[in-house]
Every structure is written in C-alpha cells, then in structure tokens.
Amino acid sequence: MNLFNLTGKRALVTGGTHGLGMAMAEGLANAGAELIITGTTPSKMEDALNYYKEKGYKVSGYLFDVTNEIAAKEHLDIIAKEIGDIHILVNNAGIIKRELAITMPVEDFRRVIDVDLVGPFIMSQLIAKQMIERREGKIINICSMMSELGRNSVSAYAAAKGGLKMLTQNLATEWAKFNIQVNGIGPGYFATSQTAPIRVDGHPFNDFIVSRTPAARWGNPEDLAGAAVFLASKASDFVNGQVVYVDGGILATIGKPSNED
Template sequence: MNLFNLEGKTALITGGIHGLGMAMAEGLAKAGAELIITNNVQEPLDVAIEHYRKSGFTATGYVFDVTDEVEAEKQVAAMVANHGKIDILVNNAGIILRVLAIDMPVSDFRKVIDVDLVGPFIMSKLVAKGMIARQSGKIINICSMMSELGRDNVSAYASAKGGLKMLTRNLATEWAKHNIQINAIGPGYFATSQTAPIRVDGHPFNDFIISRTPAGRWGNPEDLAGTAVFLASEASNFVNGQVIYVDGGILATIGKPSNE
C-alpha cells in the first residue's frame, strides 16, 4: 500500500473550497499530503481552510484568479518559497454558464473558456517548471462527461472540457520525458449542495440520472477520492495522458440495462 502513500508530498488544489474539489483534497490529505488550496475570493477560502484544519489536515490558502498569469506566477512562487515544492497539481477551479448557444454572448463564452481551459494551462505551465527541475510530478485535470458528450445549454463548458481533455494528452506527450504524469478525472453526476434541488424524488432530472446510470444512483463526493489518490501517487507512474471517468457507468452504455 506504500504505492498510495502521499506523506511528504505537497498538493495544490485550485478551487478546492467545497464539493468535489474538497472531497478530492480530503482524500489526498488522508493519504498524507499537505494541502495548498486556492480561490479567487477570501471568505469562502478561509472557511474551507478552517474545515481542513479542524479535520486534522495541514492546509494553507492563497487568494488569486487562475486566469491572471502575472498574479498566478507571483502566487506559485510564494507557494514554492513557503512550502519548498509542489508535487501534485489538481486543476479543479472551474465555472459553468447554462445558456443556449444562440443566446450566449461571446464574452460569456470566452469567460468559461478562460477559467476552465486557459486557467489549467497557466497553472500547469507554472507548476511544471519545478517538476521538470526535480524530474517528478503529478498533474490532475478535472474534465467532465461533457469532454465526450454534448448537452443543451453548456456549449462553452463542453468546449472547454473537451479542450482540457486534449490539453491533458498534449502536456503528457511533452512532459512524460521529465517523469511527470498528466492525467484527468471526468466526474459523472454527483450529490453535492449544488445538485440538491434536483435530487428529490419525482424531479424529472433526478429520475433521468438514476435511470441513465447503470449504478442506479448519484455519485457521492467521496467516490472521487480514490481516483485522485491513485493519479497523485506512485501507483500511477506509468499512466499518462488518460481521462478516468468516475460516472457510475454512464459513458459505458446507451441506457441503463433492463432487469429482464
């Protein structure tokens, strides 16, 4: 089990203040990693850091916008100065705007691309410099089922997440020679505070997800922790450029099999 041990490692999780990002961060911390958490707003970051510390984890917060290359460079330099190194980067920060493509302003489309695709590029480039120097590192991008499938109202998000899948593969191609593994996680539909209003019995979308998912349920945030630890640890040293979908089997089937 030492393959999954993250003691002595420092993990940077962008946007790890709640939900799936927090669940993955907690999984890394339970495996022994020190946490660096970022957000673009101070107050929710402070709340998250207090939560991590009360849980017995070592966690530090930094406030900045991952799309601001100049500020991100300053903050990453501060992280390295304060923590010595960054062994693991989880590009989790992201946004979604649910607007029909015909109605979406181009400025909003660009905003989603900037946060969900350009942000991970900026952070990967900055953190990879130290990883290349040490000839070791793990980068985990958070993709989506929308990296593979289309859906109404999310053209910008799907475009960004599809691009993030290809960025994952291209960075893996470039940096594998430096013993850096760049992979991605594609979450399915999870039970979080954001999905609570549509997870009630009888809600059409709740019924759709349960019927569409072979596992017959929404994912629990903790279901992502094992995959995050795997991709952050030595257990995945020869896994590179892959997207692991944690979706209860949705992408494996055109529909939930019948019971007959």
C-alpha cells in the same frame, strides 16, 4: 500501501474551497499529502481552512484567479518560498454558464473557456517548470463527461472540457520524458449543494440521472477520492494522458428502455 502513500508530498488544489475540489483534497490529505488550496472568495477560503484544520490536515490557502498568469506566478513564487515545491497539481477550479448556444453572449463563452481551459494551462505551465527541474510530478486535470458528450445549454463548458481532455494528452506527450504524469478525472453527476434542488424524487432530471446511471444513484463527493489518490501516487507512474471517468458507468452504456428493470 506504500504505492498510495503521499506522505511528504505537497498537493495544490485549485478551487479546493468547496464541493468536489474539497472532497479530492481531503482524499489526498488522508493519504498523507500537505494541502495548498486556492480560491477567489475570502469567506469560502476561511471556512475551508477551518474545516481542513479541524480534520487535522496540514493546509495553507491563497486567494488568486488562475486565469491571471501574473497573479498566479506571483503567488506560486510565494508558495515556493514559504512552503516549498509542488509535487501534485489538481486543476479543479471551473465554472459553468447554462445558456443555449444561439443566445449565449460571447463574453460568457470566453469566460468559461478562460477559467476551465486557459486556467489549467497557466497553472500547469508554471508548476511544470519546477517539476521538470525535479524530474517528478503529477498533474490532474478535472475533466467532465462533457469531455466526451454534448448536452443542451452547456456548449462553452463542453468545448472547454473537451479541450482540457486534449490538453491533458498533449501535456503528457511533452512532459512524460521528465517523469511527469498528466492525467484527468471525469466526474459524472454528483450529490453536491449545487445539485440539491434537482436531487429529489420525482424531479425529471433526478429521475433521468438515476435511470441513466448503471449504479442507479448520484455519486457521492468522496467517490472521487480514490481516483485522485491513484493519479497522485506512485501507483500511476506509468499511466499518462488518460482520463478516468468516475461516473457510475454512464459512459459505458447506451442506456435502457424505460420499462426495463
């Protein structure tokens, strides 16, 4: 369908070298977009580029830290000269440090805020300048259920993701007049290499997530592709400042008693 066709569009996905970022990038590429991937680890970048190219996608990769505004601007200038304008920005790069608030080092708290909130601001500000000139653009911030809920040991992450939700709404408010749509995706709990150790029958957290999720399963990374394509395409041209939660229904329910089917 033409509404979802991304042919001729360039999509920059930060942290698109692995995990959910890679799944969303692949969805965008399958819809026709040219990929530009950023990361900070050379080995992961090499593996990711090989994977994308084996799939037949048009892709380029650049190594820089999105929290460094000087490095980000330098690389985006290079991208503009070597490849062209960015039509779609997916602010996916992020980190989490699990530590109780009472014992968490302040430097760790600041680092999470820097990567998960300041980084998306820097990338959005830089790329929005060319989008404003072009009077067209899509920015997708990867939020979280922690944009809405609290949980033990993730105070910095939740603060950053809550802030990212509000940043999404404020950027949408400022830039909508330039035909720029700024929205978010809030993933639930997904089956990735990071969650593999706890996704086994009998593990307390696995049992909790499966029972807490109305869909009664973890999400598969490819479950995010549809939301990414929708928010990157013409289909969402009048959708702005929203967060689409792809969570199997967790945020829709208070849960159920343990003895209820």
